[in-house]
Amino acid sequence: MSTEDLKELQHHFAFGENWADYARSIDALRLQEAVKGLLKLAEAADWQGRSVLDLGCGSGLHSLAALQLGVAAVHAIDIDPKSVATTRALLSEHQAEGPWRCETASVFALPAACQQAYDIVYSWGVLHHTGAMMEALRLAAQGVKPGGLFIFALYRKTRLCALWRLEKRWYSQASARAQARARRLYMGLAGWRLALRGDRLERFKEHYQSSRGMNFEHDVHDWLGGYPYESISPPQVEALMQKLGFEQVRRFVRPGSWGWGGSGCDEYVYRRRRSAA
Ligand SMILES: C[S@@+](CC[C@H](N)C(=O)[O-])C[C@H]1O[C@@H](n2cnc3c(N)ncnc32)[C@H](O)[C@@H]1O
Known part of the structure; x- marks a missing residue:
């Protein structure tokens, strides 16, 4: 199958169905843990009053968590209409009038208005499932304003x-x-x-x-x-992000291993240099 085919939803795992089912279990405790997950990656002040693109929003739980942290706006997108419907239902239930919008879109076809438009682009566990991870990383990074944060998690490379x-x-x-x-x-x-x-x-x-x-x-x-599937090592991430004009703020990575039980995600936080093009 060609890379172009792999980018298409019909060749992807049915993530949206899984998220629709999972969303039924979202409660105050899960939301609290999701908020903690965001605060591990960026401080409360980094979220407050910021605009956020939740790229590959899945269940919408982390869009909701970002709203709880007082962001100014959330734009939640996903290639899978079922993920989008689940996110919309969750956000409507908790913050009907909130500063959010939600739409079906692929990282490979982001509207021009998304260019350098967000204080934070958050994409957790998504870009390795797009069919063309390196291209997706480059395109997602373009959404970040100068001085803004690009927060993402990707499967680490293992031998298996x-x-x-x-x-x-x-x-x-x-x-x-x-x-x-x-x-x-x-x-x-x-x-x-x-x-x-x-x-x-x-x-x-x-x-x-x-x-x-x-x-x-x-x-x-x-x-x-989770197919399509790719993985990446921390040095590969660092090399790409330097090239794209980002500097590392923090990361949570573990050494590559055999990966008998799976590979697990490494988490990265990068800031776009103000001087970057
Ligand atoms: C493993 S889930 C992660 C969901 C969420 N970010 C989280 O942390 O729970 C990956 C999500 O990425 C979405 N996705 C895959 N390819 C995409 C693309 N090209 N553009 C936008 N979203 C995509 C999938 O539909 C799925 O909802």
């Missing part, structure tokens, strides 16, 4: 990434029954690996929510099916 890509391609097209079997197998293996470390899957799941307000079962489905 090529294998996971094949698995995801299969899973994203498999029947619901085959997907359920794969999830059971994955969770069984995860339980086994945790037991070797003296931990238990049930305990791990309970604590999982503290990771940005997410839900373990939905994230397993997302991980096993």
Whole structure:
């Protein structure tokens, strides 16, 4: 399949369906964890009064969290109309009159008005699923105003990434029954690996929510099916961002590994230099 084909929604995993289902579980606690997730990446003062592009908004939880932090405006976009519908429903329920708008759009076809238009472009776990990650990174970065922040998370490179890509391609097209079997197998293996470390899957799941307000079962489905799939190492990110005129503010990265259980996301915060073109 060509890169141009991979950029099209019909070749993507059904993220929107997963987000619609997950959104039913969003409550005050998940929202609180999502707010904490944003505050880990940028201080409260960095959010207050700022304009934010939530690129690849998924369930909309982090758009809502940004609104809770007092941003001036949120523009939430996603290529998947089901993610957009879920985000719109969530934001309408919590802030019917809020300073937000939500639309179906791809990072590869952002309106010209998005150029250098936002204080913060936030794109968590998205650009590696677009079919052309490096191009998507360049285009997303263009949305940031001089002096603004580009906050993103991307799958780290592991030795097994090529294998996971094949698995995801299969899973994203498999029947619901085959997907359920794969999830059971994955969770069984995860339980086994945790037991070797003296931990238990049930305990791990309970604590999982503290990771940005997410839900373990939905994230397993997302991980096993998240296709298209690419990954990147911190030095590759740094080289690209320097070239694009950004400087690193902070990052949360872990060393590359075999990636038996998956690769996990590294988080990056960059600031656009004021002198950058
Ligand atoms: C793993 S989810 C992450 C959702 C959300 N950012 C979060 O942190 O929970 C990836 C999202 O990226 C969206 N996406 C994939 N390709 C995209 C593109 N070309 N433009 C915009 N969104 C895209 C998917 O539809 C999906 O909702």
